[in-house]
Amino acid sequence: MSTCLVPRLAVVGVGLIGGSLALALKAAGAVGEVVGIGRGRANLDKALELGVIDRATQDLAEGVRDADLVFLATPVLSLTEVAATAAAHMKLGAILTDGGSVKGSVAAAIEPLLPVGIHFVPGHPIAGTEKSGAEAAFATLYHGRRCILTPTAHTDIGALDLVRRVWEIAGSSVVLMDVEKHDRILAAISHLPHMVAYSLVNAVGSYDRYEENILEYSAGGFRDFTRIASSDPTMWRDIALTNRDALLEMMERCEAFFAELKEDVRNGEADKLYEFFQRSKELRDAIVK
Numbered sequence: 001m002s003t004c005l006v007p008r009l010a011v012v013g014v015g016l017i018g019g020s021l022a023l024a025l026k027a028a029g030a031v032g033e034v035v036g037i038g039r040g041r042a043n044l045d046k047a048l049e050l051g052v053i054d055r056a057t058q059d060l061a062e063g064v065r066d067a068d069l070v071f072l073a074t075p076v077l078s079l080t081e082v083a084a085t086a087a088a089h090m091k092l093g094a095i096l097t098d099g100g101s102v103k104g105s106v107a108a109a110i111e112p113l114l115p116v117g118i119h120f121v122p123g124h125p126i127a128g129t130e131k132s133g134a135e136a137a138f139a140t141l142y143h144g145r146r147c148i149l150t151p152t153a154h155t156d157i158g159a160l161d162l163v164r165r166v167w168e169i170a171g172s173s174v175v176l177m178d179v180e181k182h183d184r185i186l187a188a189i190s191h192l193p194h195m196v197a198y199s200l201v202n203a204v205g206s207y208d209r210y211e212e213n214i215l216e217y218s219a220g221g222f223r224d225f226t227r228i229a230s231s232d233p234t235m236w237r238d239i240a241l242t243n244r245d246a247l248l249e250m251m252e253r254c255e256a257f258f259a260e261l262k263e264d265v266r267n268g269e270a271d272k273l274y275e276f277f278q279r280s281k282e283l284r285d286a287i288v289k
């Protein structure tokens with residue numbers, strides 16, 4: 001009999017997030033077998049070849065049947081349907097968790113669908129890159145990062161404890177938070193920056209005064225700032241649709257600051273511009289040392 005924390009892990013969506021958790025748990029010896037479940041055969045074959053998973057199937061029901069822990073790592077809008085099918089075929093006492101970037105809509109939709117005896121722990125690792133698919137996964141993605149778990153009044157304490165230990169073994173520090181706070185904070189520190197980066201690339205990339213592509217001239221400033229605009233469009237479409245209110249609030253806040261900046265540029269307000277840039281530098285320097 002296996003003594004590892006998770007004898008059988010099923011990962012639904014073997015991409016950056018699901019694949020990296022599998023690799024982290026394998027590296028720590030915390031998992032027995034990892035079953036990868038996905039829609040595309042090519043990505044599953046790549047995951048097998050890279051040792052991210054031990055077994056692959058495109059049949060969700062079959063893949064989750066014997067799992068002790070099922071980790072859902074598909075785009076946010078697919079999570080409810082995937083959770084409903086998975087939960088209907090999981091064994092009694094098994095734990096379902098997810099890594100979706102928006103929590104309010106997910107937890108509210110999934111909890112009522114769960115059969116008795118299946119425990120759900122909503123989660124979100126605050127770590128990632130702009131890359132997707134099994135090839136993008138790596139074992140140290142979660143090292144030194146936070147993972148937010150958003151238990152509800154119905155969350156089983158034992159299941160919460162196991163999912164907490166899973167993320168700690170993967171290298172993260174776990175923070176518990178209510179879903180509303182989670183979605184507002186993420187709208188500010190993650191979803192807004194992606195919207196700004198996507199807008200910036202579109203604004204500059206569609207500038208056609210010259211016949212050549214001016215993006216080719218871009219150096220560190222543009223490229224560092226817009227790395228995240230290379231992220232997966234499906235993932236970000238789903239986030240924008242499911243965290244709409246919190247995201248709109250932050251987009252309006254950003255517009256107000258941009259409007260102030262525009263006025264100060266227009267009016268040649270040297271002192272105000274200096275203060276604006278200085279305040280921003282101090283705020284950022286305090287988190288990135």
Ligand SMILES: NC(=O)c1ccc[n+]([C@@H]2O[C@H](COP(=O)([O-])OP(=O)(O)OC[C@H]3O[C@@H](n4cnc5c(N)ncnc54)[C@H](O)[C@@H]3O)[C@@H](O)[C@H]2O)c1
Binds near residue numbers: 039074102124129
């Ligand atoms: N990328 C990040 O930086 C990041 C960080 C934290 C959380 N997340 C969240 O994690 C989840 C996965 O993101 P990712 O970056 O790993 O994406 P990814 O594209 O690398 O992997 C997702 C995988 O799920 C598969 N898939 C999509 N729909 C499916 C379905 N219905 N059934 C089975 N498989 C399906 C895709 O084919 C893909 O292989 C998303 O909910 C995302 O919001 C992403």
Ligand SMILES: O=C(O)C(=O)CC1(C(=O)O)C=CC(O)C=C1
Binds near residue numbers: 125
């Ligand atoms: O580093 C990146 O590329 C990311 O976009 C990761 C990032 C973010 O920091 O905004 C993106 C989405 C998440 O749900 C969590 C983390």
